Amino acid sequence: MKPNVVTFHYTLRDPAGRVLDTSAGGEPITYLEGAGQIIDGLDEQLRGVAAGTHCVVQVPAAKAYGEHDAAQIQRVPRAHIPVEGELSIGDRFQTDTDRYAPIVTVVAVDAETVTLDANHPLAGVDLTFEVELVAVRESTEDEVRHGHAHGASGDAACES
Ligand SMILES: [Zn+2]
Structure with a gap:
């Protein structure tokens, strides 16, 4: 059918x-x-x-x-983030210039590192x-x- x-x-x-x-x-x-x-x-x-x-x-x-997966949350050095300027909690960006690159959300920021969540926002x-x-x-x-x-x-x- x-x-x-x-x-x-x-x-x-x-x-x-x-x-x-x-x-x-x-x-x-x-x-x-x-x-x-x-x-x-x-x-x-x-x-x-x-x-x-x-x-x-x-x-x-x-x-x-999907369920929220804690393994999708990662702390990375600020220098590795491909975004210029200030980063704030809630900012979203692609991890690469490839249009299919994953979109991540900033969940924490400190002087040296940024914590990124690659889970879908929903x-x-x-x-x-x-x-x-x-x-x-x-x-x-x-x-x-x-x-x-x-x-x-x-x-x-x-x-x-
Ligand atoms: Zn078709």
Whole structure:
């Protein structure tokens, strides 16, 4: 059976109810089921949900951006940091000029060293998605072959 292509609007909240992200007022998200285009826990829980459904989906951290991993926190000499000028707690930067280099967050600074956390900012956070399913359709052969959705109608141009 072919996977579905699902289009939805969402509002993402943390456990305190703060809105972290929302598609409201913008374009809805379209994804191919099981292709890793959205976080696993949301993909799994939206299987078989009909278009027009409005629901709340709880995704534990392990099925979202992963548990917070203490081994991803490292103290490094200030001189090794590829950033000029002052560094403050909460600053984020890439560890290399490569566009796929990991993004790290500064969690502590002293005279000689900087402590960097390479965890995703939402690692360890249980997420709540308020979801409105806009459309659900069967995927095309091209989409299955490419491993991603080609837009809400399926006819969007694709380079791959
Ligand atoms: Zn494609």
